[in-house]
Amino acid sequence: MSRIPKAKTDEVVEDMIDGLFSDDPSRQLESATKFNAFLSSHEENLPIDEIVVSEVVPRFVEFLANKDNTELQSAAASVLVCISKKNTEVLIDHGAVPIFVHLLRFPTGYLQLQATGALGNVASASTQSRDYVLRCGALRPLLAQLHVNKHIMMLRMAAWTLSTLCCGQPRPPFHQMKAALAPLEKVLHFNDKEVLSHACRAVYYLFDGSRETFQSFFDAGLVLRLVQLLGYGSPSVIYLAIRTIRNLTNVDDQQTQLVINCGALRFLANLLTRNHRINIKRVACSTISNITAGTKELIQQSVIDANLIPILVNLAQNAKLGIKETALCAIVNATLRGSYAQIEYLVKQGCIKPLCDLLICPDRRIISVCLDGLENILNAAWAEKKIEDMQSYCQLIQDEDGIKKIQKLVQIVSYEIDRKASKILQTYGMIYKG
Template sequence: MSRIPKAKTEVVEDMIDGLFSDNPSRQLKYATKFNAFLSSHEENFPFDEIEVSVFVARFVEFCKKNDKTELQSAAASVLINMSKRNTKVLIDHGAVPIFVHLLRFETGYLQFQATWALGNVASASTQSRDDVLRCGALIPLLAQLHVNNNIMMLRIAAWTLSTFCCGQPRPPFHQEMKPALAVLGQVLRFNDKEVLSHACTALYYLFDGSRETSQIFIAAGLVPGLVQLLGYGSPAVIEPAIRTIRNLTNVDDQQTKIVVINCGALRLIANLLTQNHQIDIKRGACSTISNFTAGTKELIQSVIDAHLIPILVNLAQNAELGIKETALCAIVNATLRGSYAQIKYLVKQGCIQTLCDLLICQDRRIISVCLDGLENILNAAEAEKMIEDMQSYCQLIQDEDGIKKIQKLVQIVSYEINRKASKILQTYGMIYKG
């Protein structure tokens, strides 16, 4: 037997001798002790690279002993512990194909351990993730995500699947990950916070922002399930669900947006914006509305019909800065893309007052968006030759001290803001003076 490097700390000589003995009972005893030792030294890992390599090779050998399931299980537990920090060594010594084999052909605790270990390896880096996928882990993993499995297995399998999907560059969608969509569509029907959170996270990472992939998501029946989860009782589920829907609706494809609306998204988004949800959820909800208001007049009308404009106006006036900005963008998109009748509705809901109020905001991005909104409204009235409306809008701006605020903005050392403010004053200055 080759010389085994001596551990630096508390691992005694008889433990090492036990692991490398030829006695199966001693192997099992010391594999179990070794695993307990690792668990108690997570913050102070006592082995160098050479020692780790030797131990991994030994435990990989134990995992191949199909006639000794207890030893297999103990060895798999050790490798799970080691996979949290030693993924390259595990890959180099062929542990990943063993985990895939256990996942495919074993049941119960061994299968659970193999699933966990594959997730640890895949989460370490995109290269490790790709190594796991190349070993054929996806299909046997998907087989674990069925309704008859126990909840602990469902949770660890859903988490592991999310590690297969994350990272940049994304995994090859059509060659590798497309089979996951149908399974994830079924998983979205489970009523477990942890499973649903991981499933939504996987879908978020799988979506590449293309029109083709959005159509594949629709064809797989994923949109209704994602939309329904906007009404789930846990932020851990809502947050990745709204992020995925936001990205889906960001695609330049009206059909995708119509499908999302037809699934009842706007009502649920209104609830998200009026309830006490965390900032990221509200920002995602506002960004999703912004995607709709950046679309066709029909999509803008859907937002209006869902009574979302007053909610957006309130958020733009009163919410935290991040939410304020995204709510404002949703409003200003509508001033650019909407019909004149829709723009008049926006004015009636207090949009001019809100845009003027925010001209003194410290955030220059918000100031720039507000100037865009005011110009869009005035341009629309001018294009429709609605002189009385234009005069009325200018009077509203004056009443809110908007003209003084715009004049002050000309003095700001910012080319973009200076240009926008000057253009509004030059174009509509005669009306202001009137």
């Protein structure tokens, strides 16, 4: 048996290790408890290497499997959880994971909690470790805890561990994780910020972008609940929920309509006007951009009838750059997909000004979006043979110094921007006018 060198630590002493390998259960428990206390007192700088190179880890795994001594099991579980924070491979190598999975079914709450934490630590280490935990059958007993357990610490730990099982690339196959949908919907009604955050994160990673998965989410009540959580009091929960909603609106028009039917527009308007978190506003604008990339009916319902265009125009003019960009994308998508009457409405709401203002933005991607928007507006007037409207739009662009800005863009070393700028100037005879 190899030992922990005394030179490397003053606190792990010889008799502690000897006690672990004693045949006396009371001495085993005493030594295991000392190890637990030692690791707890050194949590910031755990001497894991010294412990791993000794033979104590397989001994603790042996104790973990000793169902006749729950005190010893609990002490061993605590030690192994500490070790799993820094070295998960050793738990896998010595067969601890299947035992922890078995302990998820154990009637003693403390062992369940420790087992859940250990499995979460292992699953979070790598995709391979995550898949190993799943192969060991952890999902079903973990979901059972979300169904039946009402202890807040257990719910938090179980929700976190489930989120670790859902994340990573490649993601676990949806058919393997589908059983998690109903428990997650239940947990998402629990009024605790930490539980909700972990559950929302799990839902985010579970969604693979397919129609089939969307339908499963919808049937399980997850779409409705995520929309409702946009009105929750915690910004972190709102952000995690809206990230998934944004992805749900990026499937196709039918699924987007279902999200709208759940009441998403009212919450999105509130987030854009009353929430001060930049990351939330950006994702909210991005969600609306997904909607305006759809049909004319969606544009009418999502941005015009819901009175979101004035809000988007205001953000495109006055918000910070990251929000301006996503607000502009929502507007420009509407100029591309909308009817002429809808584009007229956009112009009347003042969308040309921010499109011209940001032509001098240092971000070429934003410049390209602005050029797209201006060209879409002019193209719509031309297609409808609305010459007076087109002249009026050109005048609005000139009034915002848009022509001069577009002329300068022709000189930029970017083929895409040069092409778009030149096309506007050449097609509509706007060079050097005004």
